[in-house]
Amino acid sequence: MAEQQVSFKLNGKAVGVSVEARELLIHTLRERLAHTGPHIGCETSHCGACTVDVDGMSVKSCTVLTVQCQDANVLTVEGLEQTAGLHALQEAFHQEHALQCGYCTPGMITRAYRLLKETPNPTEEEIRYWMAGNLCRCTGYQNIVKAVQSAAKQMAATPA
């Protein structure tokens, strides 16, 4: 089957790949573009470890075809780090001990990034509702919620 050329922006940089139509975005990111931040967890769009941001939407990249991303703006956890250092969310996950094994963390942070764009000052209930597509199997969610709250405060204090 012929491969298709797909070009999109990855963390602000133009990239182009040649893929079979059936290739999933997570495989393109990890295996062709060396972006291994997004993880493969369940492969069935349940766990959220593969979450990336596509055109302002948090999506599970195990359930999106790369060919669907022509001309899209794709953001992964690798794109969050600022020139001044870690993104406020990354720093907050560190400070609040919001991870143990870290497997879910890139997906958590990428999802939280979009949540705070849409809802800059979320309540605990809003965080729990809008982060419910990301599973963590070791830390538990308490410190993750705290980290998102803490990052929200930090970001409000220092507007980008």
Place this chain on the structure above:
Amino acid sequence: MIPSQFEYHAPKSIPDALNLLGKFGDTAKLLAGGHSLLPMMKLRFAEPAHLIDLGKIAELKGIAQVGNEVRIGAMTTENEMIRSALLAEKIPLLAEAARLIADPQVRYKGTIGGDISHGDPANDHPAVMLVLGASFVLRGPKGERVLPANGFFLDTYSTQMQPDEIMTEIRIPIPPAGTGWCYSKLKRKTGDFASAAAAVLLRMQGGSVAEVQIALTNLGATPLKASAAEASLRGKPPNDSAFAEAARLAMSICSPGEDQRGNAEYKTAMAGEMTQRALRTAQSRAK
């Protein structure tokens, strides 16, 4: 876990999509949000030779009021409906149900048209469409037809929509002011389908139920309209015994399959509970 080989098409207009559908016939599948179809393709339950992505067709998106109805483009996503000020004001039942579908990431992709046309009795919009008296706009090679939700769902994965048709729009009459609403859904966890769910619209007049619509999700081969339950309530004062009788009648039409969510007896009992909860909440919201 990747799908088998297929050719990908991304038409920019409805006529282009219909042409492709006509050309490839039943070797083609329409791709909406992809969160039912792509998992099925990964498991090789579906192996279309051609995938026609409706995601680049701008005219399939949007929510607008036209006269006394709200028209929703079939490719409008769950999150777009949840965030719609128009729906919050005019058809809050729809936003309430959308909030209970899948999880945040899936709701960015999942669409109302995909949810309805898939014909999966576990999907939530079909029951909501039945109580709202919605109709569906289908475009095919011979033109357009508009079908009511009632009668659209034939069996599991089977609807009135033909393989050469595309669902383009959902039309929903705006319920009269003061109508109470509720979608009550029991699920084991975020992201799960309903173990049982009930959609209710209810209007009061002089202390009695003037009008009520009840439909059930994932309790049979299709969404179920609980007509006998509705009839039992009309003209009656909305009290516990009336709601219990309506729930009993709703349970009598359930025939759920057994799965990890429970056996038929449990799910049927939960259908009764969801019906009563939805009725009580809808009554409390009715003015």
